[in-house]
Amino acid sequence: MSNDVFRKSKDGAFYFVLGVIGLVVLAGLGAAFYMEHYGHVVTGMTNQIVWGLPHVFAIFLIVAASGVLNVASIGSVFGKPVYKARGPLAGLLAIAMLAGGLMVLMLDLGRSDRLIIAMTYLNLKSVFALNVFLYTVFFTVVALYLWTMLDRKMHAYSKYVGFAAFIWRLALTTGTGAIFGFLVARQAYGTALLAPMFIIMSFSFGLAVFMIVQAVMYSWNDRVLDEVILHRLKNLLATFVAAVLYFTVVYHMTNLYFAKQTAFEHFILIDGGVYTNLFWFGQILLGTLAPLAILFHPGLSKRNGWIVTASMLVILGAFAQLYVLLIGGQAFPLSIFPSMVESSSFFDGQIHTYSPSLPEFLLGMGGIAAAALITAIAAKVLNFMPDDKHHTVSH
Amino acid sequence: MSNDVDNSRRKFIAAGVAGTAGLVLAPGVTLLDMANARPAGEAASSTKRWGMLIDSTKCATGCNDCVTACGKENGVASTGHPETDPQWIRKIELKEVKSGKSHSLPMMCQHCAEPPCVDVCPTGASFKRADGIVLVDRHICIGCRYCMMACPYKARSFVHEEHDDQNPDVPRGKGCVESCTLCVHRVDKDMEPACVEACSAGNHGAMLFGDLNDANSEISKRIATYATTQVRADLALNTGVRYQGI
Ligand code: SF4
Ligand code: SF4
Numbered sequence: 337m338s339n340d341v342f343r344k345s346k347d348g349a350f351y352f353v354l355g356v357i358g359l360v361v362l363a364g365l366g367a368a369f370y371m372e373h374y375g376h377v378v379t380g381m382t383n384q385i386v387w388g389l390p391h392v393f394a395i396f397l398i399v400a401a402s403g404v405l406n407v408a409s410i411g412s413v414f415g416k417p418v419y420k421a422r423g424p425l426a427g428l429l430a431i432a433m434l435a436g437g438l439m440v441l442m443l444d445l446g447r448s449d450r451l452i453i454a455m456t457y458l459n460l461k462s463v464f465a466l467n468v469f470l471y472t473v474f475f476t477v478v479a480l481y482l483w484t485m486l487d488r489k490m491h492a493y494s495k496y497v498g499f500a501a502f503i504w505r506l507a508l509t510t511g512t513g514a515i516f517g518f519l520v521a522r523q524a525y526g527t528a529l530l531a532p533m534f535i536i537m538s539f540s541f542g543l544a545v546f547m548i549v550q551a552v553m554y555s556w557n558d559r560v561l562d563e564v565i566l567h568r569l570k571n572l573l574a575t576f577v578a579a580v581l582y583f584t585v586v587y588h589m590t591n592l593y594f595a596k597q598t599a600f601e602h603f604i605l606i607d608g609g610v611y612t613n614l615f616w617f618g619q620i621l622l623g624t625l626a627p628l629a630i631l632f633h634p635g636l637s638k639r640n641g642w643i644v645t646a647s648m649l650v651i652l653g654a655f656a657q658l659y660v661l662l663i664g665g666q667a668f669p670l671s672i673f674p675s676m677v678e679s680s681s682f683f684d685g686q687i688h689t690y691s692p693s694l695p696e697f698l699l700g701m702g703g704i705a706a707a708a709l710i711t712a713i714a715a716k717v718l719n720f721m722p723d724d725k726h727h728t729v730s731h
Numbered sequence: 732m733s734n735d736v737d738n739s740r741r742k743f744i745a746a747g748v749a750g751t752a753g754l755v756l757a758p759g760v761t762l763l764d765m766a767n768a769r770p771a772g773e774a775a776s777s778t779k780r781w782g783m784l785i786d787s788t789k790c791a792t793g794c795n796d797c798v799t800a801c802g803k804e805n806g807v808a809s810t811g812h813p814e815t816d817p818q819w820i821r822k823i824e825l826k827e828v829k830s831g832k833s834h835s836l837p838m839m840c841q842h843c844a845e846p847p848c849v850d851v852c853p854t855g856a857s858f859k860r861a862d863g864i865v866l867v868d869r870h871i872c873i874g875c876r877y878c879m880m881a882c883p884y885k886a887r888s889f890v891h892e893e894h895d896d897q898n899p900d901v902p903r904g905k906g907c908v909e910s911c912t913l914c915v916h917r918v919d920k921d922m923e924p925a926c927v928e929a930c931s932a933g934n935h936g937a938m939l940f941g942d943l944n945d946a947n948s949e950i951s952k953r954i955a956t957y958a959t960t961q962v963r964a965d966l967a968l969n970t971g972v973r974y975q976g977i
Pocket of ligand 1: 847849865
């Protein structure tokens, strides 16, 4: 029943697409090698902006990876058939994106060659090390989960493993958020709000990715997604996008409330140049309000193409949001002497500049391509096409 | 058909298990290699806590003697890329917002007793010796830069490019993070840090090095007598470097 979905006539096209994705992965690896060989001096990163564009990509992928699993959780844990049918694809995307994200993170290290040290010398107090543990278990649990969903003999366990995966993905996103929450000295990050905010961001980013991949799979197989299902998924996406907006507002309002943070907020919201623009135009206008308008529009929201557009806008907004949070948060100088104006040859007291370089961008794209490659190959070998016939949809 | 799927699934799972096993086994191979990577910890004694007291009233704007001495001692030189060049110690010029009063002082790793850099470091490369000196083991550092994000004093630098003026006593390397070592290689030979020595040699006397645990040391006496501050005391990191006059 399965593999004929990719009919022979499309095999040529499939391998062509696979080839193109493979080239992007290679470009990413090449960029990483180049950075490793010459050192990070060839990137836009500096001693001021220590985490650059690769981290934006990596965090997007990791956050989206844990979020996309939500689709499967709603199916298995809460027993909703529409989502159950989509569980396997969601699980696959979760593994693929986490792998892509970790690849970027790993290759951006100053010493990527020390992978084994990174995995064996664990400082258990470090949230980073905690994350390594969270990721490893996540891979295992999701792989098991996929097994219970794909193998009929294992179906009975699906609910339990699904529950474990659900809990673990919450822990994983909390862990990602906590990486920033621990940076107490940095104005942008020292807040407990980041962990829940990352969870809600993961729901939104993950579902947006899912919608796009699902649309590609349906059109590749010349199938049309049931309107009722599309309607439900788009409503869910709209809810998540609105929730991220809510958290964004709370985050900035909380910062504004604390006097010592007002300078930072002024920077991001009013005179931060590229960060201010990315915030208002990228995150809020294009990434939040535009997709919400599409998703709630009575006509447009019924059209698959528009929903894919909305999902792409959500992803665009996600990148803008992470860029502002990550790079914008570092661009604003540390306040070492809070009541004084500072200056030095080490750029104390100044807004730090950063211009992302091509290798950084290629490395990030390489991570996305790696996730796409894993997804495409797995979808070719096993059946990940949502199968709504076997899961009765209650209209 | 369904058998086919089952088969490929089995292969897929087998490959996954093999991969995971590989990850677990491989590390053992290198354990021997790493065992002797930590020479620094040995000589240190927890009866001491090395610290420094900096008197900003004696530190003049424009004087760079400590910075120059540090660069020479540790082989930290400019490559003409100010944004990526490491700086272990730097002069900061300060102006009080309310009074307009200005200060000049050196800033470097504060050798925190509760160092955030050590807390966040995933590998344990960032560590604190028993005598309070905070160091990076450059054989274990993977260059993740998390410690740089965590340090409230911007005390750490990432080595962005190859450099060839190594001091054999001070190993440094591209792709790793580094910071002021309090000249640990000198301290272990009962000498003072290079910056302190240069400051005294220039007759400025703005820097004092000593044992904070020894009530009879000059540094402890001065701290007991005069009003001294820890920078960002609100973070409660209990810094080993203290300031006077700000
Ligand atoms: S000043 Fe920074 S680098 Fe030095 S011990 Fe404290 S946190 Fe670590
Ligand atoms: S850059 Fe090195 S010393 Fe700093 S946190 Fe990472 S591994 Fe530890």
